[in-house]
Structures are given as C-alpha cells and as structure tokens.
Amino acid sequence: MYGTKTLTLLATGVLATALAACGTTSEPAPQAAGQASAPAVALAAAKENQTKYLKQPTSIVQSTPLKSAPPKKKVAFVQCADPSCAILAGYLDEAVKSLGWELVTVSATATDPGAAVQQAIDAGVDYISTTGYPTDLFKVQMAEAKSRGIPMFLCYSTDVPKGPENNLYSDCNDATAAEAYAHAMADHLAVDSGGTANILAVTIPSYPILNAQTDAMREQLAKNCPGCELNLLEVSVNDLAGGAVPQRISSYLQTDPDVDHLFFTYNGLETGVHPALKSAGLLERVKLVGTQGGQAQMAGMVNGTSQAWTALSQELAMWTMADQMARLSADAWSLGDERKTAIPPFYLVTTPEAAKEIEGEKDGWPGPSGFKDTFKKLWGV
CATH class of the missing domain: 3.40.50.2300 (Response regulator)
Incomplete structure (x- = not known):
C-alpha cells in the first residue's frame, strides 16, 4: 500500500520526467511577501480544530424533557463477542433500571449476531439493542422485528436511523x-x-x-x-x-x-x-x-x-441509547433529536496532567459531571 508521502514522491518523479522529455523546466511560483506556505496554512487549521477538543465537556447534548414518564418496557441487549461489550451491557442495565424497566442480555458470536437477535425476538421483548454490528448481518431478523413491532436501537454502528421507515431508532457514536x-x-x-x-x-x-x-x-x-x-x-x-x-x-x-x-x-x-x-x-x-x-x-x-x-464515555453512550428508547415509549421520539445526539460529547487527552484527572476511572472518562441525574430529570423519574 502506498502512503501519502510515497505517492507524492512518485508523482514528483513522473512530473520531472515529463518536463525533461519536453525540454522544459519549471520553477515554483514565488511566494508573496508575508504569505504563509500551504503546509503552514494546513497546520494552522489543524491546530485550530484540535484546540476545540482539549477541554473536558461539562454537559450532555440532550436538553428536552419528556412530557410524561415513560411506560415500562422489556429491553434486550445483544452483547457482542468483544470483552468491551460486557461493560456496555452493564451501563445499559443501569440506565434501563433507572427507568424502572427490565434488561435481558443475549450473547452473540462475532460473525452471526442474527441468532442472538432472533433469540431476543422470541423472548417477547419490547425493544432490541446492540453495539458495533451493522444491520446487514441480521437482515432477516430486522425484517421480523419490524413485522412484530419491535424497534431496534444501535450504538457504534454505521447504519442511519430512519425511524418507522427502517425500524431503527438510534445509532449513537455512529459514523458522524x-x-x-x-x-x-x-x-x-x-x-x-x-x-x-x-x-x-x-x-x-x-x-x-x-x-x-x-x-x-x-x-x-x-x-x-x-x-x-x-x-x-x-x-x-x-x-x-x-x-x-x-x-x-x-x-x-x-x-x-x-x-x-x-x-x-x-x-x-x-x-x-x-x-x-x-x-x-x-x-x-x-x-x-x-x-x-x-x-x-x-x-x-x-x-x-x-x-x-x-x-x-461508554456510560454516556448507553444512557444516550436508553434516552432514545424512553422518548419512543413516551411518543416523543424524533429523527432530528436522535441525529442531534448521535455525537455524544468527547475530548482529546494530550497531556499527563489531563490524563491524571481521569486515571482513577476504570473504564475511562465517565462523561460530564452529573449526566445521569440530568437524564433522570429529563425522563421525569
């Protein structure tokens, strides 16, 4: 595989050969006085964007309270084979229980999540959720879930929710x-x-x-x-x-x-x-x-x-998923709101001092201070 620098060198060589064959030479255009070079301009843009993410976020994206408390639901979480998914299951369980709901966890293999999704459907749950898997891996089960009126919720996937159209109602930490x-x-x-x-x-x-x-x-x-x-x-x-x-x-x-x-x-x-x-x-x-x-x-x-x-924050991701479930159950779900919260807060940790602030957190940064209480207040529970 050629990297960027390799391709640049190849392109430069090809251009020089072509010019020599034509018997001409080329000199770079003079740089105007006080004008920054292209690499310097690019580096300045990189620094400007990086700076936006150097501070720890202090609030969540969601800000709209529900008009009524969500009715009780039974939720299935299809847990992927990676060890990190067990951590996510624990966080979703906490969020779901905060709503007074029940969570059922179903283990899936790395290559065939469809069997686990089918198990969740057969268990008679109200909602099904998972992380990481694209819905292409369980098309048959997605169709059956839709026919049975069981909405699907994702995080860490590239699928785009369209609500009733594709039966997908969340994808937090998605491709965007x-x-x-x-x-x-x-x-x-x-x-x-x-x-x-x-x-x-x-x-x-x-x-x-x-x-x-x-x-x-x-x-x-x-x-x-x-x-x-x-x-x-x-x-x-x-x-x-x-x-x-x-x-x-x-x-x-x-x-x-x-x-x-x-x-x-x-x-x-x-x-x-x-x-x-x-x-x-x-x-x-x-x-x-x-x-x-x-x-x-x-x-x-x-x-x-x-x-x-x-x-x-892995915790925040799962609470964001639960928030979309709560909104759907209370007839307050909208695609615009879901898309707004698809990018939960994050930041860059680039110094030992910044790392030390969250070094004691087992699973990394837990999220903005008090975010769980904020969600509970928005849910009215």
Whole structure:
C-alpha cells in the first residue's frame, strides 16, 4: 500500500520526467511577501480544530424533557463477542433500571449476531439493542422485528436511523461521531509532528464503524497534514482474542522503520502492546495514541508510555441509547433529536496532567459531571 508521502514522491518523479522529455523546466511560483506556505496554512487549521477538543465537556447534548414518564418496557441487549461489550451491557442495565424497566442480555458470536437477535425476538421483548454490528448481518431478523413491532436501537454502528421507515431508532457514536473524533485526533497528530507524522493505524476491518474512523482520519490528514502518511494494520477479532496483536505490530514496525506513531481505533487493540514493543526495543521509536482511552491508557499517559487518547464515555453512550428508547415509549421520539445526539460529547487527552484527572476511572472518562441525574430529570423519574 502506498502512503501519502510515497505517492507524492512518485508523482514528483513522473512530473520531472515529463518536463525533461519536453525540454522544459519549471520553477515554483514565488511566494508573496508575508504569505504563509500551504503546509503552514494546513497546520494552522489543524491546530485550530484540535484546540476545540482539549477541554473536558461539562454537559450532555440532550436538553428536552419528556412530557410524561415513560411506560415500562422489556429491553434486550445483544452483547457482542468483544470483552468491551460486557461493560456496555452493564451501563445499559443501569440506565434501563433507572427507568424502572427490565434488561435481558443475549450473547452473540462475532460473525452471526442474527441468532442472538432472533433469540431476543422470541423472548417477547419490547425493544432490541446492540453495539458495533451493522444491520446487514441480521437482515432477516430486522425484517421480523419490524413485522412484530419491535424497534431496534444501535450504538457504534454505521447504519442511519430512519425511524418507522427502517425500524431503527438510534445509532449513537455512529459514523458522524467517528468522523468527528478521527478528525480531532488527525489534527493532533499533525500538530504534534509538525506536519510529518508517519502513522500506522491498527484496526479490525470487520467492524464498519472502525473503517469509518480510519477513512475519516485519512481524509483529514490529506486536508490538514499533506506531509503525513497513514497506513493500516488490519487484524481480526481472533487475533485480538488470541493475544496476537502485539506481535503483529512488532513485526510490522521491524519492516517499516519510518513509522513514528501507532494509532489504535479503540483501546482494546492496545492491550499488551507496550511490553511487546519494549521487549523488541521498539518502544522509544513510536508514540502510542488512540480512540476511547480507558484506565490503562490514562495510566500510560501519566507514566509516559502513551501520548494521546480521545476520551469517549461508554456510560454516556448507553444512557444516550436508553434516552432514545424512553422518548419512543413516551411518543416523543424524533429523527432530528436522535441525529442531534448521535455525537455524544468527547475530548482529546494530550497531556499527563489531563490524563491524571481521569486515571482513577476504570473504564475511562465517565462523561460530564452529573449526566445521569440530568437524564433522570429529563425522563421525569
């Protein structure tokens, strides 16, 4: 795969050859006095965007109270095979119970969530929710759920809710959110490197939401860091479960000595990487950055083994999903409102001091202070 810098060099060589063949030469246009160069302008834009995300958010997006308390519902959560999904199930359970509702958790495999969705349908639940899976993986069950009047709710997917039209009523932290925090991190990398970062993104391509993230990062680097390079190391869920990711990263770094930043599309991919790189003598060469930093990543920033992470609240995501359920149950759901809350608050943690503020949080930044009480007040419970 050619990176941005490689393609630039190739293009430059082709142009020089063509000009020589024509017997002509070309000189760059003179820069006007006081006019900033294109790379400088791009870097200034990156710095401006990064600055918007350096402060911890203090409020949630949702602000509209319900006119009546939500009636009781039975909710199913289809739990994905990744260990992080068990954490999400716990947070959704807390949110649902705050409404006085019941949550049923159904475990799914990495490749066949449809069986678990079918199990939820057969259990006679009122709502079905899941995270990470695209609905293409369970089209048959989506159709059956719609025919039975069982709405579906997502987070961390790329599907776009359309309400009654496609029976999908939420997708918090969706592709638009992935674009926002990927752009923020791309701009941080541009500023941190002075416009020359050589980045290896570690990701699982079977999750469309992670592809949305790497696509958005590539787009933003092309815009604000044309001197940066981005390549992908694609791993599988089995690689992650089997502990093979650290070795795959070490092997890649040994074949490409120019990589100076490792970007993880979510925190689970960073597990075990630090000791593996230290053992291979590669740790001093690269900076570790990523999405959704948890306690281990914040501790790494404090002790100097990680450089920057986006702080995304897993708790807030699940409470945002529950909020959409509450609104639908109270006949107060609207697509405009759902789209407004699809990008929950997040921020960039780029210093040891900022990391220390949330280092004690087991699953990373929990969200704006008091956000659960805010939701309960909006729900009237």
